[in-house]
Amino acid sequence: MAEKAPAVYVSITPDLIEYRYLVIEACLAMGMQTLMAGSFAMEDIPSPVLDEADIYLGIIGREYGYVLESYGLSLVEMEYNQATTRGIPCFIFMIEEAA
Numbered sequence: 001m002a003e004k005a006p007a008v009y010v011s012i013t014p015d016l017i018e019y020r021y022l023v024i025e026a027c028l029a030m031g032m033q034t035l036m037a038g039s040f041a042m043e044d045i046p047s048p049v050l051d052e053a054d055i056y057l058g059i060i061g062r063e064y065g066y067v068l069e070s071y072g073l074s075l076v077e078m079e080y081n082q083a084t085t086r087g088i089p090c091f092i093f094m095i096e097e098a099a
Contacts, residue, residue, distance in 0.1 A: 007033045009053035011079045015061040046082045056083035056090040
């Protein structure tokens with residue numbers, strides 16, 4: 001029986017959104033399944049999609065991102081908090097300040 005491909009939740013700040021598909025392509029090339037915020041309504045916090053993920057992948061740029069007023073946090077930060085609460089591995093990539 002074939003093993004289930006790990007499900008990677010991709011979270012990316014708005015200023016780097018153009019790189020989303022490159023990240024997804026790289027994950028797929030490694031045999032991973034990808035999940036992302038566009039798969040649910042922003043009001044669905046905690047994210048039911050993130051609850052299905054085995055890995056959280058955060059791509060963080062210079063923008064904080066869309067802030068949900070009722071929470072006072074960006075969607076990306078809330079997704080990260082949910083992933084750490086679940087205890088799944090989190091991989092964070094941040095743009096270099098000089099870039």
